[in-house]
Amino acid sequence: MVWSGHDVVNVLDFNREDLELLFSKADDMRKQLKENHVRKILSDKIIGLAFFEPSTRTRMSFETAAKRLGAETVGFTGEEGTSVAKGESFADTIKMLDSYVDAIVLRHKYEGAALFAADVAEHPIINGGDGRSHHPTQAFLDLYTTRTLFDRIDGLTFALVGDLKYSRTVSSLIFALSMFKPKEIILISPPQLGLREEIKLFALNHGLKLREEKDISVISDADVIYVTRIQKERFPDLQEYEKVRGSYKITKKLLETYAKKTAKVLHPLPRVDELSPDVDKTSYQGYFTQASLGVPLRMALLSLVLGGE
Amino acid sequence: MVWSGHDVVNVLDFNREDLELLFSKADDMRKQLKENHVRKILSDKIIGLAFFEPSTRTRMSFETAAKRLGAETVGFTGEEGTSVAKGESFADTIKMLDSYVDAIVLRHKYEGAALFAADVAEHPIINGGDGRSHHPTQAFLDLYTTRTLFDRIDGLTFALVGDLKYSRTVSSLIFALSMFKPKEIILISPPQLGLREEIKLFALNHGLKLREEKDISVISDADVIYVTRIQKERFPDLQEYEKVRGSYKITKKLLETYAKKTAKVLHPLPRVDELSPDVDKTSYQGYFTQASLGVPLRMALLSLVLGGE
Amino acid sequence: MVWSGHDVVNVLDFNREDLELLFSKADDMRKQLKENHVRKILSDKIIGLAFFEPSTRTRMSFETAAKRLGAETVGFTGEEGTSVAKGESFADTIKMLDSYVDAIVLRHKYEGAALFAADVAEHPIINGGDGRSHHPTQAFLDLYTTRTLFDRIDGLTFALVGDLKYSRTVSSLIFALSMFKPKEIILISPPQLGLREEIKLFALNHGLKLREEKDISVISDADVIYVTRIQKERFPDLQEYEKVRGSYKITKKLLETYAKKTAKVLHPLPRVDELSPDVDKTSYQGYFTQASLGVPLRMALLSLVLGGE
Numbered sequence: 001m002v003w004s005g006h007d008v009v010n011v012l013d014f015n016r017e018d019l020e021l022l023f024s025k026a027d028d029m030r031k032q033l034k035e036n037h038v039r040k041i042l043s044d045k046i047i048g049l050a051f052f053e054p055s056t057r058t059r060m061s062f063e064t065a066a067k068r069l070g071a072e073t074v075g076f077t078g079e080e081g082t083s084v085a086k087g088e089s090f091a092d093t094i095k096m097l098d099s100y101v102d103a104i105v106l107r108h109k110y111e112g113a114a115l116f117a118a119d120v121a122e123h124p125i126i127n128g129g130d131g132r133s134h135h136p137t138q139a140f141l142d143l144y145t146t147r148t149l150f151d152r153i154d155g156l157t158f159a160l161v162g163d164l165k166y167s168r169t170v171s172s173l174i175f176a177l178s179m180f181k182p183k184e185i186i187l188i189s190p191p192q193l194g195l196r197e198e199i200k201l202f203a204l205n206h207g208l209k210l211r212e213e214k215d216i217s218v219i220s221d222a223d224v225i226y227v228t229r230i231q232k233e234r235f236p237d238l239q240e241y242e243k244v245r246g247s248y249k250i251t252k253k254l255l256e257t258y259a260k261k262t263a264k265v266l267h268p269l270p271r272v273d274e275l276s277p278d279v280d281k282t283s284y285q286g287y288f289t290q291a292s293l294g295v296p297l298r299m300a301l302l303s304l305v306l307g308g309e
Numbered sequence: 310m311v312w313s314g315h316d317v318v319n320v321l322d323f324n325r326e327d328l329e330l331l332f333s334k335a336d337d338m339r340k341q342l343k344e345n346h347v348r349k350i351l352s353d354k355i356i357g358l359a360f361f362e363p364s365t366r367t368r369m370s371f372e373t374a375a376k377r378l379g380a381e382t383v384g385f386t387g388e389e390g391t392s393v394a395k396g397e398s399f400a401d402t403i404k405m406l407d408s409y410v411d412a413i414v415l416r417h418k419y420e421g422a423a424l425f426a427a428d429v430a431e432h433p434i435i436n437g438g439d440g441r442s443h444h445p446t447q448a449f450l451d452l453y454t455t456r457t458l459f460d461r462i463d464g465l466t467f468a469l470v471g472d473l474k475y476s477r478t479v480s481s482l483i484f485a486l487s488m489f490k491p492k493e494i495i496l497i498s499p500p501q502l503g504l505r506e507e508i509k510l511f512a513l514n515h516g517l518k519l520r521e522e523k524d525i526s527v528i529s530d531a532d533v534i535y536v537t538r539i540q541k542e543r544f545p546d547l548q549e550y551e552k553v554r555g556s557y558k559i560t561k562k563l564l565e566t567y568a569k570k571t572a573k574v575l576h577p578l579p580r581v582d583e584l585s586p587d588v589d590k591t592s593y594q595g596y597f598t599q600a601s602l603g604v605p606l607r608m609a610l611l612s613l614v615l616g617g618e
Numbered sequence: 619m620v621w622s623g624h625d626v627v628n629v630l631d632f633n634r635e636d637l638e639l640l641f642s643k644a645d646d647m648r649k650q651l652k653e654n655h656v657r658k659i660l661s662d663k664i665i666g667l668a669f670f671e672p673s674t675r676t677r678m679s680f681e682t683a684a685k686r687l688g689a690e691t692v693g694f695t696g697e698e699g700t701s702v703a704k705g706e707s708f709a710d711t712i713k714m715l716d717s718y719v720d721a722i723v724l725r726h727k728y729e730g731a732a733l734f735a736a737d738v739a740e741h742p743i744i745n746g747g748d749g750r751s752h753h754p755t756q757a758f759l760d761l762y763t764t765r766t767l768f769d770r771i772d773g774l775t776f777a778l779v780g781d782l783k784y785s786r787t788v789s790s791l792i793f794a795l796s797m798f799k800p801k802e803i804i805l806i807s808p809p810q811l812g813l814r815e816e817i818k819l820f821a822l823n824h825g826l827k828l829r830e831e832k833d834i835s836v837i838s839d840a841d842v843i844y845v846t847r848i849q850k851e852r853f854p855d856l857q858e859y860e861k862v863r864g865s866y867k868i869t870k871k872l873l874e875t876y877a878k879k880t881a882k883v884l885h886p887l888p889r890v891d892e893l894s895p896d897v898d899k900t901s902y903q904g905y906f907t908q909a910s911l912g913v914p915l916r917m918a919l920l921s922l923v924l925g926g927e
Binding site: 072074075076086087088095097100 | 682
């Protein structure tokens, strides 16, 4: 089994078969959660949480997943008050934690931090997001949500909306989609936030059909409308930001005007104002489903990586 | 059973019978703690701790209570480093946590936050203090401590001393006392920190006998002397604060001069200098008893709300 | 048994026999960890973590140790966001936590904080480092590492290198060594960071042979080379710091030039640049072993203090 004892650093270290196994394991976890009787198969395990960069959702869903399975967690959030603040090297911090725990979930602002940690540590490193390219468990979750909502991934059209340049969830999703056969990926972003060339190149080399658009009305072709936050900090000019922000806002009205009736909106959350709360009660809402699947998906991942049964 | 699966937002959502049940459950929990053998009836549960405002005592007593019963906790303290700092709405944060856990203990500086959360969440919301009116589990604890120390609540005289205006423990206690038949409630505060009109009105409408006093010597009539912190920030004039602070300080000497021999001092803690440490070793001390009952009382609450047996 | 229910405030509250028991218990814990089957003998216990001063290594190793044995933890790190920030006294904070949990691990910047806490609390206080003299569990770990690496402590020569004045691990280690029969203790430090007179006096009164040196080449006589961080803040003159820092840096080359082939370098970690990473892959490296023994040593300590079997 590819998962057992392995690092989870990059989506591309896995193949379609691995992901199918993960998804079917996640189905099993959902069943156990629903029946209110989760087998505590990781009750001898301790998971280290090394969040050099803060996170609510990723941290808490991993922590919940671990604890549902009977595991414990130890760790830190932010560098303040840790040895890092005293000048300890990243490698030493990881080595220390590695000598205490059975696996480490890591988040870091720098690209490659998880790969480096995996090299240093003997226990599995699970990348909870590093730099601007990799957030593998988010991508697994995005595909698992799609599979749950549509019963398939192949043949669907994905519209990726918003900041496609700096968002690690977007690049990770494209890596993950390369193992499946989506019909098309529509990229909808302001020009200054378009998908990076190396990711485009990757997509084309892997047979993904990309289409770049500026106008939001092209969501009409999409099954999955995947929205990301546009961060103010990316814009030197505040006026420019205000303009862009208005043009890419997903609202109930916009969806009713343009989107297919069966389309679903996903969003890695947190959202600010790129996705209107008036979508919450429509049939387009897929993002709360997505959030709630974070725990069973990560339970499946931890159970596969840490064995246990 | 009214407790099972219900939100605990406001003292007034419960009646005397509900509280008697809670108190007798708390007695049972104290017995289990004393015998060092607590039944882990919540071992399948995870409690979310959403402390938007920091807290030591409420957070740690809930956390201890949950863990004594075999439950686990996940959560955050302070908004820094959470999605709230990224601009996420309160509703979205609650929805996310709600999709992970089995109940949420919430603290927030804004009035009504717990009620709003209860509306948004499917799982029970337990108000760990919001705004300046509601802190139901503190009020339950205050009454449970009284019942433990005096074997009754009815017929006792309560003196409430200090900041009666901004303290949510004071208003919550008055709401809770309205379900019982105290002899009298004496309000002792500097004029600028008197009980708010709406709380007074509530008390009168519910048959509570209030008496407002400025002089601390009237504690002579009280069985329970309930002291709260007077916060410097409430006073624009520092001299005024210094004067007030001196006049309402509870000391051993003051108690020996004025109080009944059987009187007990309660305080939600932390105290600063409104309650002298020289009271700690006298028979008047009830506040450490009160603090130590926080865990069994909250164990009782969690076990009633989350079922389990 | 001296350990059961006792405070662990000062190394000197224990004797050689007590430490031998601790070490043999730690051997047993290592065996349980290695076999991946730790008996959860503390599953009814909750350990309070009162870290008034931040810590990564001590906190996380205690937390891991507790959780490996089935115990739970509650607590805080840093004073911010706790009642201490509201002006609560140290004694009240300890009393509160003491009424919730079964033992408290404490870290504080002030000398004597742990002793004071032990006086206030009914449950055992375990000193996780207070002031500049005491860090007993680090000293136990240092000796346990020595015993693991050399199969004995008696007869060995220890070189203590770096800041011997302000380091609480150095003074605690000297206290602990006084129960054994090391051949010699060589003190190597810049003049302004020499061992404090009262610790020297203690050592001499307890039959320890001390030798003070300035030149790092004298590590040639040592079996254990114990390195500590030299903190920039100790030097009013930055140039002076830069000079000192260079002279006491332990590198692969330095060790190969001067040290015995069988010598081992220990370091309480975190290190900054007083110990070069090029030592990591040499036979001199003992500090990662030391770090990894922190968990079984603290498991042994908790199991002895909290009973359980």
